[in-house]
Amino acid sequence: MTPDQLTAIGTALYGTQWQSDLARALNVDSRRVRQWLKEERPIPDWLDDELKVLLNEKISLCQSLL
Numbered sequence: 496m497t498p499d500q501l502t503a504i505g506t507a508l509y510g511t512q513w514q515s516d517l518a519r520a521l522n523v524d525s526r527r528v529r530q531w532l533k534e535e536r537p538i539p540d541w542l543d544d545e546l547k548v549l550l551n552e553k554i555s556l557c558q559s560l561l
Contacts, residue, residue: 496543498532504546508553521545 505513505528508520514532518525521542530536 496538496546498534498538501528501531501538501542501546504550508549517549520549 505517509516514528515525518528521528527536531538531542
């Protein structure tokens with residue numbers, strides 16, 4: 496995953512204030528998310544699976560509203 500991909504997914508999930516909301520959902524410090532975006536720390540492999548879960552939950556929520 497790249498920082499650009501993480502930004503796109505975070506924005507899709509939580510809008511413009513996505514970094515803090517994503518950090519809360521992942522149970523990590525929001526500084527860690529910023530470190531991933533700045534490439535100060537590698538984006539962990541486990542994040543892909545966690546983001547898929549969050550995206551599927553958002554999709555289900557949206558579908559239930561229709």
